[in-house]
Amino acid sequence: MKLRFxxxxxxxxxxxxxxxxxxxxxxxxxxxxxxMKDTIEGRYERSVEEIYEAALEVLRFNGTLVSxxxxxxxxxxxxxxxxxxxxVEAVGPTITRVLVQSRTRFGRPxxxxxxxxxxxxxxxxx
Numbered sequence: 001m002k003l004r005f006x007x008x009x010x011x012x013x014x015x016x017x018x019x020x021x022x023x024x025x026x027x028x029x030x031x032x033x034x035x036m037k038d039t040i041e042g043r044y045e046r047s048v049e050e051i052y053e054a055a056l057e058v059l060r061f062n063g064t065l066v067s068x069x070x071x072x073x074x075x076x077x078x079x080x081x082x083x084x085x086x087x088v089e090a091v092g093p094t095i096t097r098v099l100v101q102s103r104t105r106f107g108r109p110x111x112x113x114x115x116x117x118x119x120x121x122x123x124x125x126x
Contacts, residue, residue, distance in 0.1 A: 025039060040111065042121065048073055051125065059084065063084070074087045084113065
């Protein structure tokens with residue numbers, strides 16, 4: 001009896017720890033663990049339009065562009081089986097911030113890919 005109780009508590013804890021929803025950088029919500037780091041930020045002294053175009057070029061080079069939203073300067077792309085979200089926003093009059101978030105199809109974060117995409121965006125600006 002104690003073994004069943006302990007096993008059910010452990011299974012509940014595992015199920016609870018795996019569940020949840022995370023927020024994407026473009027404002028959406030997806031299923032996956034929310035407490036894991038999945039976003040890389042870069043700041044540049046360039047205009048929003050320049051960074052947006054560089055990010056589009058990088059995403060098209062690395063994978064398939066799924067959607068782009070010029071209203072809130074965000075885009076979504078598929079790189080292999082990983083979904084990459086990019087958000088470009090002005091922080092100040094001369095500073096622009098780019099957020100790159102990537103998750104696998106099962107919701108697991110892929111920080112290495114997000115970092116690589118952010119670096120490629122920076123190199124595209126040169």
